[in-house]
Structure formats: C-alpha cells, structure tokens
Amino acid sequence: MxxxxxxxxxxxxxxxxxxxxxxxxxxxxxxxxxxxxxxxxxxxxxxxxxxxxxxxxxxxxxxxxxxxxxxxxxxxxxxxxxxxSKHSEVGALKVGATLTIGNYLAVGVMAQYMNTPTHPKVSLEVANTRTIAQRVSDFELDIGLIEGELHASELEVLPWRDDELVIFCSPAHPLASKGTLTDDDLRQATWIMREQGSGTRQSFERGMHGLLSDLNILLELEHTEAIKRAVETNLGIGCLSRVVLEDAFKRGSLIELTAPEHRHFDRQFYFILHKQKYRSAGIDAWMELCRQL
Missing domain, CATH: 1.10.10.10 (Winged helix-like DNA-binding domain superfamily/Winged helix DNA-binding domain)
Structure with missing residues (x-):
C-alpha cells in the first residue's frame, strides 16, 4: 500500500x-x-x-x-x-442535535447508548438546524438530529418521528380562558419566538403563512427555557414543541392555546447523514435507539 x-x-x-x-x-x-x-x-x-x-x-x-x-x-x-481489540462494535459517536431534541430527547438516548460493557463515548453538540447541517456536511459530526426541513444535495435526510408545535401562554394572559383562537387573536398578540435559522421558527412560519408580516414579535431567543420563562412572566405568548411544554402544562404554569383550525403545526424530526460517510454500526445502533423512544 x-x-x-x-x-x-x-x-x-x-x-x-x-x-x-x-x-x-x-x-x-x-x-x-x-x-x-x-x-x-x-x-x-x-x-x-x-x-x-x-x-x-x-x-x-x-x-x-x-x-x-x-x-x-x-x-x-x-x-x-x-x-x-475485542471491543464492542458500537463505538464512539459525534452527534449533533437541535435545541429541542438535544435538551429533551438526545440525553436519554446517550444514556442508553453508553450503557454497554465497553461504555462507548458520545459527544453531543446542540445548535440550530442550520449549524448542525453545516457540521454534518463538513464531516465534523457523524449524525445530526434536526427539527427543520432541509434540502442539501450532499446530505441524506431520513424521517424519525412526528412532532407538533403548540401555542401557549401564562395562566394570567387574556387569551388563557379563550377557546379556539382566531387569526385576529394571533395578529394582536405579542410573541416570544425562537431565532431565525431554527427548525422551530421554520415550522412556525409555515403554519403562520399569510400572517407573518402582521405579527408583533417582541423577543427572539435561542433557548426554549428562556422563551418559557418569558411567557410565564406574561411578556407574550409563544409557540414551541409539545415535547418542551408537557411538564409545564401538567404543572399549570403554562396554558395550551388552540390554534385556528386552518393553521397546522404538525412536523417531523429527521436524521441527517452525509451521503458519502461510512455508516458504522454505532450510527445504526444510535438510530435504532432513537426510533425506540
């Protein structure tokens, strides 16, 4: 050679x-x-x-x-x-995940993946969809878990699981006692939103098609917990993944609002891999654990 x-x-x-x-x-x-x-x-x-x-x-x-x-x-x-060396075929992985997935789903998968006799290491990078996609494209991550739609010729995008965004407010907000919202309610509300480039923002804008230019966006924040805290203090209303909000809804610190029937916030989470990257046993094992969630 x-x-x-x-x-x-x-x-x-x-x-x-x-x-x-x-x-x-x-x-x-x-x-x-x-x-x-x-x-x-x-x-x-x-x-x-x-x-x-x-x-x-x-x-x-x-x-x-x-x-x-x-x-x-x-x-x-x-x-x-x-x-x-008689080690497990499942080796170390470099994983990237968007904020919702990284903070609420990926850590549980990491624990299962690392809980084997050889304890393979996993590094987890949490960023928005745009950043994770670029890191996978540059071969700096083995696999990405994203919540936004993506079109990149060098990447393979595979559906993982269903998700939905939910509009929410604090119990003290005027909309908390209202039934189904109207488009006028959405226009008149003050919004606390995720930043541009995030999968959550992308899905929100798709669901709000035709209203975007009329929305009053007070804050754009990178972290879901910061958005939840801002909404809890009644600075405005928000729209995040149900995965992020389930505990707050159970506690009653946040209230789910019903979107107008013609507004759809269903979406999917995806795996992304470089088409030319070797698919190791570790990557396959990681994807299988994710699917078992």
Whole structure:
C-alpha cells in the first residue's frame, strides 16, 4: 500500500484546521512530521490536495473530492481495530442535535447508548438546524438530529418521528380562558419566538403563512427555557414543541392555546447523514435507539 493511515489522518486534520501546525497538535505530532506526511502523500501520487496561501491550507477541488473517501476509509479502519481489540462494535459517536431534541430527547438516548460493557463515548453538540447541517456536511459530526426541513444535495435526510408545535401562554394572559383562537387573536398578540435559522421558527412560519408580516414579535431567543420563562412572566405568548411544554402544562404554569383550525403545526424530526460517510454500526445502533423512544 502506497499510503499510510497516518498520512490520511494528517490530510483530514489539515482539511479541518486549514493549518498544519494546528493539525499536528491535534494528532500529537511535530509540525515537521505532519508536513512531511502530507508532502509524501501528495508526492507518492503526484497530486496536490491543497492550495497554500501563507500558513493557510485550503482544500482544492481534488482535495474536496477525496475527503469523504478518506473519511470512510479511516472510519472502517477504526471499526476494524475495535473488533480486533475485542471491543464492542458500537463505538464512539459525534452527534449533533437541535435545541429541542438535544435538551429533551438526545440525553436519554446517550444514556442508553453508553450503557454497554465497553461504555462507548458520545459527544453531543446542540445548535440550530442550520449549524448542525453545516457540521454534518463538513464531516465534523457523524449524525445530526434536526427539527427543520432541509434540502442539501450532499446530505441524506431520513424521517424519525412526528412532532407538533403548540401555542401557549401564562395562566394570567387574556387569551388563557379563550377557546379556539382566531387569526385576529394571533395578529394582536405579542410573541416570544425562537431565532431565525431554527427548525422551530421554520415550522412556525409555515403554519403562520399569510400572517407573518402582521405579527408583533417582541423577543427572539435561542433557548426554549428562556422563551418559557418569558411567557410565564406574561411578556407574550409563544409557540414551541409539545415535547418542551408537557411538564409545564401538567404543572399549570403554562396554558395550551388552540390554534385556528386552518393553521397546522404538525412536523417531523429527521436524521441527517452525509451521503458519502461510512455508516458504522454505532450510527445504526444510535438510530435504532432513537426510533425506540
């Protein structure tokens, strides 16, 4: 074989950090050793994988073409190494989840996944749909769990489970005692909303089609708990996933409001994976645990 796994690791680290010094540090190598490994890889095949601008390394077209293939080779090699070492086939995972899923569903899945004899590690990054999708696209996450619709040619988007958004208010709000809301009620209300780029905001705007320009949005917040607290203090009304609100509804600290019949807030949660990433046993096991929720 004309290349080594170490050379491939240096290539991926350089692609990630765009700097050979930081790539070397991440692999516990000297800068000169990392530079030599990358240079030897390119020289052996008479190719150039990066455009070099000063100390910055930028993947060129050929580098971008080979990156997913190298990712797949190293993922398979890691899994084989685990099997040779008699470890579980279910290995460490890098998972990304949107805020609703990450804060209310993913932690339970993590506990089950890690509760095996070898205790595989899971790192969980929580961010909005746009950020998680970009991280999966860049091979920085193994799998993403998102609550927004997504169209990206390099990603595979797989349905996971149904969800719905619910409009809610504090018990002291004037709408708390009203039956079904009208569009005029929605226009006149003050809203506390999730930020642009979140899956929740995307689903809300789809359900409010035709009314968006008339809505009075007082606050846009990144965290669901902050929105719940703001609504509890009667700053306005909100719209979040039922998953987020169930406990508050049981306690009576928040009140569910009935949307107009023609306003629909049903949606789905999705898995997202890079189409060119190797599907490991760990990814399959994670998805199965999610489906069992």
């Amino acid at each position: 004309r290349y080594s796994f170490r050379q491939l690791e240096v290539f991926l680290a350089a692609a990630h950090f765009q700097n050979i010094t930081r790539a070397a540090e991440s692999l516990a190598m000297s800068q000169s050793a990392a530079s030599s490994a990358l240079k030897e890889l390119e020289n052996q095949f008479d190719i150039q994988l990066f455009d070099r601008v000063g100390k910055r390394l930028q993947l060129n077209e050929l580098g971008r073409l080979y990156r997913p293939k190298v990712e797949a080779v190293l993922a398979q090699a890691t899994e084989l190494e685990q099997a040779f």
